[in-house]
Amino acid sequence: MDIEKIRAALANTPGVEPGAPAPADHVAAFEARFAITLPAAFRGFVLEVADGLVYEGDPWLFSLDQIGHDLADDALAARPFPYDDAEAEAIRVAVRTAVDAGNVFSPEVMALQRGGDPDGCLTLASNGGNDFSVLVVTGEQAGWMWRTGEIDFPESPKLYSPGSADMSPLGFEAWLAQWGDCFLGLMIGS
Numbered sequence: 001m002d003i004e005k006i007r008a009a010l011a012n013t014p015g016v017e018p019g020a021p022a023p024a025d026h027v028a029a030f031e032a033r034f035a036i037t038l039p040a041a042f043r044g045f046v047l048e049v050a051d052g053l054v055y056e057g058d059p060w061l062f063s064l065d066q067i068g069h070d071l072a073d074d075a076l077a078a079r080p081f082p083y084d085d086a087e088a089e090a091i092r093v094a095v096r097t098a099v100d101a102g103n104v105f106s107p108e109v110m111a112l113q114r115g116g117d118p119d120g121c122l123t124l125a126s127n128g129g130n131d132f133s134v135l136v137v138t139g140e141q142a143g144w145m146w147r148t149g150e151i152d153f154p155e156s157p158k159l160y161s162p163g164s165a166d167m168s169p170l171g172f173e174a175w176l177a178q179w180g181d182c183f184l185g186l187m188i189g190s
Contacts, residue, residue: 003048009180009188010050016184018050019063026051030064034071035078039143041172042124042135055184060125061176067122081120081139087112088141088154088169095153096167105151113151121146125179133179135172145175155179 010018022030027047031037038046052063059066071077083091091112098106120138127133130149136142145155157166160178170178180186 003044006045006049006176006188009186010053013180013184013186015056016186017054019052019054020050021048022046022051022064026064030068033068033074035075036137039135039137039172041143045172045176053184060184062124067124070123076119077122077137079119079138081136081141082114082118083139083141083146083152085140088144091153092156092167092169096158099158099162109151109153118146118148118152121148123148125183127179127183133175143171144169145172 007018010016024047027038027043037043046064050061052059052066053061062070091109094106094108094112095104098104098109118134120142121134121136123132123134124145125133127147132148133155134146134148136144136146141154147153147155147159155170155175155178156168157170157174157178158164160182177186177188180188
């Protein structure tokens, strides 16, 4: 993770206010409370860059305290994420086809969904309505970003750039660049 590049992008984006980096003992306490280990890129961001982002006065990337408050049961994050790698790939294929056809809620996508909010992940951002970006912290998909809410599917560059054909999964740092550009005008780039 290029910490200085991310800090510079945050400093140069009007309306974005990064939270202070979290102290190491606060991050350790969060991990202990939820019996998880934060993926390295997100952990590094929280420790070295910002514990949450506020945009024009509203939280956009949640802090550890906000994430923890959102989890009604301390065991939810440690429970297995319900999708494995093969299921994630099947959903990616179905979503690619559905997006190209103009209907992400196609029967093919919906048939691959599990009911309810998934365990094994942390909600990092609300994208409006019932649409959330989550970081998976357990199971085969640990470290990858997913969308949850009305449907569950792995985040990809195509989601943020409709003309793109790239359906590859996004880890936290790649997601932050895509999501930040789309929602905040944050230009981290490659």
